[in-house]
Amino acid sequence: MKTTRNTTAKTTILEIIKNSEVALSHTEIQALSQNVCDRVTIYRVLDRLVAEDVIHKTVNLDGTIKYASCHHLHDDVIHTHNHIHFSCEKCHLVTCLENVEPTFKLPPNYSVREVNFTLSGLCPNCL
Amino acid sequence: MKTTRNTTAKTTILEIIKNSEVALSHTEIQALSQNVCDRVTIYRVLDRLVAEDVIHKTVNLDGTIKYASCHHLHDDVIHTHNHIHFSCEKCHLVTCLENVEPTFKLPPNYSVREVNFTLSGLCPNCL
DNA sequence: ATTTATAACGCAACAATGTTGCGTTTAATT
DNA sequence: AATTAAACGCAACATTGTTGCGTTATAAAT
Known part of the structure; x- marks a missing residue:
């Protein structure tokens, strides 16, 4: 059986x-x-951490993949990552806007498994 | 002055x-x-077409950048690309869901200039 | 505490993707 | 037809991600 180890x-x-x-x-x-x-x-470590659901991936508008830790809120059984990420064009920092959940209605027969919402512009610090 | 040319x-x-x-x-x-x-x-051509606002960029969940033509509806003066893109995990096709505009409310002091919403899962053809 | 199995590692090599510089070509204007 | 510079091809390079394989070290069993 496949186990996972803690390494430095x-x-x-x-x-x-x-x-x-x-x-x-x-x-x-x-x-x-x-x-x-x-x-x-x-x-390899990043892949493992994503697989273990300890961190999550997000894609920047330029195609670079970024990683952030998962904040498992209270006792959520289902744990999703469908919050918005904000990428600042000036300081290039990518922030998770954990509390901003976008809503949308999809045409029929689409089955969604993963989500990536990224905005770019200027963050409060650079505005 | 900087002009643009039509090449093959x-x-x-x-x-x-x-x-x-x-x-x-x-x-x-x-x-x-x-x-x-x-x-x-x-x-270089892709960069130019994006700059001329004839096509637009979207980023897939794996970080690959995809291009699609812009459908300028009626007489929209302001022309945005904040529709959702759907990336099918089976056939790997990325479709623009032109009519699906997500809504969300942002914390104060964020200035948004660009938007990228990508969903992945199974498209109607692969479901 | 020692042994043991294998997850995880380092290294080297490779593949894919994107960028830059420069001399040449060619589209569009004169 | 001449002119100008936008756009091009080519070569070289940079960055990013992947794979194979022999070695190391973690965690469990003895």
Whole structure:
């Protein structure tokens, strides 16, 4: 049976993501991790953390993938990531707007499994 | 003064995008264009078409950037792209759901300039 | 505490994607 | 037909992500 292990790479990377106010890309995590492990390991750790539902992915408007920790609220059994991400064009920070849930109505026969909502513009700090 | 020219590369690429029901990536456009021009030229033409607001960009959940033609409705002066894109996980086609406009309310002091809403799951054809 | 199985790792090599510089071509105006 | 610079091709490079494989180290069993 497939088990999962706690390694120094995994814990430090998770710490970096948890301590960050904003979503981080692979490259940013690599810069922050000070050679704790190989570049490839970061990719693998990120994949594992996403699979374990500890962090989530979001895609920036330029195509770069960013990671942020999941804030599991209270006792939600179903845990979704359909909140909005805001990407500032000036400071390039990506923030999770946890409380902003967009609404929309879809045509029939679409089955949604994953969601990515990203806005870009200027954040309060840069406005 | 900076003018823009109509070249064969530009017109054929625009045709490809306009004739497509779904949003296309650079790689897909390259495959469909049958060596009409260099790989680099495709990048440059796409940038130009986006700048001219003839096509628009959207980002898939895997980070790949797709392009679709803009359908300027009636006499809209302000022309936005804040409709939803649907990315099918099975057939990998990205469709613009032109008529589905999401609503959401943002915290104060955010200035939005661009929007990207992408859903993924199964499209009607693959359901 | 030692052994053991395998998850996770490092490294090297590769693949895909996007960018830049520069000399050449060609579209559109004169 | 001449002119000008937008657009092009090509080569080289940068970045990002992937894969294979031998090695390391975690966590469980002894």
